[in-house]
Amino acid sequence: MSAKVTVEDVERVAELANLELALGETESMLHDLNAILEHVAELNELDTSGVEPLAQVNELKGAGGASVLRPDAREASLDRAAVMQEAPETDQAFFKVPKVIER
Amino acid sequence: MSSETKSTESYVEKPKSLTELRGAIASGAVKATDLAATYYDRIATVNARLNVYLSLTKERALEQAARVDDAAAKGDPLGPLAGIPVGIKDVLVMKGAPATAGSKILKGYHPPYDATAVTKLEAAGAVLLGKINCDEFAMGSSNENSAYGPVRNPVDTERVPGGSSGGSAAAVAANMAVATLGTDTGGSIRQPASFCGVVGVLPTYGRVSRYGLIAFASSLDRVGPFAANVRDAATLLGVIAGHDPKDATSSPAPVPDYAGESDKPVEGLRIGVPAEYFGEGLDPEVRAAIESGIDALKAAGCAVKPISLPHTRYAIPTYYLVATAEASANLARFDGVRYGYRSPASETLAAMYRHSRDEGFGAEVKRRILLGTYALSAGYYDAYYLKAQQVRRLLAEEFLRAFADVDAIVTPTSPVPAFKLGEKTGDPLAMYLADIYTVTASLAGICGVTVPCGTTGAGLPVGMQVLAVHLNEGTAFRVARAVEAAKG
Numbered sequence: 001m002s003a004k005v006t007v008e009d010v011e012r013v014a015e016l017a018n019l020e021l022a023l024g025e026t027e028s029m030l031h032d033l034n035a036i037l038e039h040v041a042e043l044n045e046l047d048t049s050g051v052e053p054l055a056q057v058n059e060l061k062g063a064g065g066a067s068v069l070r071p072d073a074r075e076a077s078l079d080r081a082a083v084m085q086e087a088p089e090t091d092q093a094f095f096k097v098p099k100v101i102e103r
Numbered sequence: 104m105s106s107e108t109k110s111t112e113s114y115v116e117k118p119k120s121l122t123e124l125r126g127a128i129a130s131g132a133v134k135a136t137d138l139a140a141t142y143y144d145r146i147a148t149v150n151a152r153l154n155v156y157l158s159l160t161k162e163r164a165l166e167q168a169a170r171v172d173d174a175a176a177k178g179d180p181l182g183p184l185a186g187i188p189v190g191i192k193d194v195l196v197m198k199g200a201p202a203t204a205g206s207k208i209l210k211g212y213h214p215p216y217d218a219t220a221v222t223k224l225e226a227a228g229a230v231l232l233g234k235i236n237c238d239e240f241a242m243g244s245s246n247e248n249s250a251y252g253p254v255r256n257p258v259d260t261e262r263v264p265g266g267s268s269g270g271s272a273a274a275v276a277a278n279m280a281v282a283t284l285g286t287d288t289g290g291s292i293r294q295p296a297s298f299c300g301v302v303g304v305l306p307t308y309g310r311v312s313r314y315g316l317i318a319f320a321s322s323l324d325r326v327g328p329f330a331a332n333v334r335d336a337a338t339l340l341g342v343i344a345g346h347d348p349k350d351a352t353s354s355p356a357p358v359p360d361y362a363g364e365s366d367k368p369v370e371g372l373r374i375g376v377p378a379e380y381f382g383e384g385l386d387p388e389v390r391a392a393i394e395s396g397i398d399a400l401k402a403a404g405c406a407v408k409p410i411s412l413p414h415t416r417y418a419i420p421t422y423y424l425v426a427t428a429e430a431s432a433n434l435a436r437f438d439g440v441r442y443g444y445r446s447p448a449s450e451t452l453a454a455m456y457r458h459s460r461d462e463g464f465g466a467e468v469k470r471r472i473l474l475g476t477y478a479l480s481a482g483y484y485d486a487y488y489l490k491a492q493q494v495r496r497l498l499a500e501e502f503l504r505a506f507a508d509v510d511a512i513v514t515p516t517s518p519v520p521a522f523k524l525g526e527k528t529g530d531p532l533a534m535y536l537a538d539i540y541t542v543t544a545s546l547a548g549i550c551g552v553t554v555p556c557g558t559t560g561a562g563l564p565v566g567m568q569v570l571a572v573h574l575n576e577g578t579a580f581r582v583a584r585a586v587e588a589a590k591g
């Protein structure tokens with residue numbers, strides 16, 4: 001868990017996250033991530049073998065109860081025109097994006 | 104730190120209480136429309152300096168105020184917040200009003216619906232003044248990560264108001280609203296309340312619907328109120344709490360009369376004081392203020408006892424793994440397709456995603472997305488994310504064990520009083536470490552209240568954090584009321 005992050009790691013993770021880092025930004029992110037991960041490595045001191053991961057606190061005793069799902073019934077959704085109005089580019093019916101595949 | 108002097112420029116002004124204002128509106132002595140106008144005047148005077156409001160919802164506010172005045176004139180029953188001016192952190196959506204989340208990537212976005220907390224406030228008669236500045240996507244502890252400039256602390260304009268709900272705390276401290284809504288993921292309500300000298304509430308996870316909240320870390324995000332006094336904060340929580348079919352994690356537990364709960368005496372309550380919250384790094388003046396608050400609780404008849412929460416030191420690493428992992432997933436939706444900013448002139452879809460996100464997100468948001476993506480990526484998932492979730496359980500269970508023996512736990516909210524603008528911006532880790540006393544309750548899902556508990560010698564506010572077990576907000580309010588009575 002204390003492995004040092006490299007420039008290649010930062011570039012790989014940025015690609016996974018669909019982030020393009022500006023020139024010089026990769027270096028500063030590399031520095032910050034290593035500082036943070038070094039601190040995070042303190043968790044290694046704890047033996048957590050056999051401990052169930054906790055993803056949602058609702059499951060804890062007395063914490064408010066399990067998730068309640070609403071009935072699976074049809075109901076009105078947002079008005080299409082109002083939603084489309086907020087998009088950078090549409091043809092009123094669909095969102096428009098730059099070309100996906102070259103041919 | 105706190106030994107430094109504070110600048111003399113101050114915008115502090117205490118709002119009148121809810122009881123007083125609502126009474127005056129009900130009797131017709133004050134018109135809700137006039138009260139709203141007074142608040143807009145105050146905002147016009149001080150907002151240029153404090154940078155609290157990002158946008159105003161004047162038309163909607165005045166229409167609502169007129170409805171309240173009509174109802175009052177006819178003698179119709181009025182809601183618990185009838186005519187009360189309230190500000191909304193700009194991570195909660197209001198239909199048709201700009202919603203930025205403090206980010207450039209949402210500039211120009213006008214959401215087509217209301218958050219549930221917004222709907223509930225208006226149903227109770229509240230007059231919603233506008234949208235309030237915050238750290239970008241609620242990521243930050245100083246409000247300096249807003250793409251729209253930092254908020255200044257009304258107590259001392261050279262200092263930060265805290266974050267991420269810094270604007271919501273500053274608004275109440277400077278009487279730019281009677282109350283506000285904020286959100287708290289790792290301390291974002293409690294810490295700014297402490298820095299600005301107001302009351303801030305972290306409700307139990309699931310107590311208040313997250314519908315209409317622009318998500319940061321979904322297993323941690325809470326919506327909660329700020330107010331100038333504990334009873335008003337309790338009334339606000341009573342209005343916004345409750346199950347919502349639109350948020351499957353919202354609790355079906357009935358909502359008690361929190362204001363009534365807060366009136367109950369504290370005599371006989373068992374108060375735990377965890378040694379781990381009074382160790383290295385705690386400013387001596389903050390310590391002295393909190394110890395004096397603890398003495399006040401003893402004097403009020405509480406049984407104060409030392410307790411130990413030994414996993415506390417693992418909370419910051421745990422929090423910054425869980426929160427960033429969830430953030431990296433939540434913020435994937437900002438891609439320039441459906442709303443907000445799209446980078447112009449990208450040749451391909453993939454380039455459009457990357458450029459929009461590069462130009463739209465600030466440095467802290469990118470840092471957290473990268474950290475979260477790293478923690479979730481193949482080969483590191485078990486070592487980071489899974490490990491953090493395991494430690495999260497240890498932290499939560501430690502609190503549950505402690506609450507078997509005490510009714511509430513009191514601690515400092517922040518190890519330091521409000522720091523200066525720019526003081527910590529160069530060192531992200533130092534900024535994260537300042538959240539040491541607040542992230543624990545966030546991870547455990549328990550509730551808490553930050554209440555003013557004296558000041559430093561220079562006059563900077565110190566907030567006490569009162570924690571209670573899940574769904575026991577009433578107890579936290581009671582204890583906070585006792586502290587307020589002695590120290591407020």
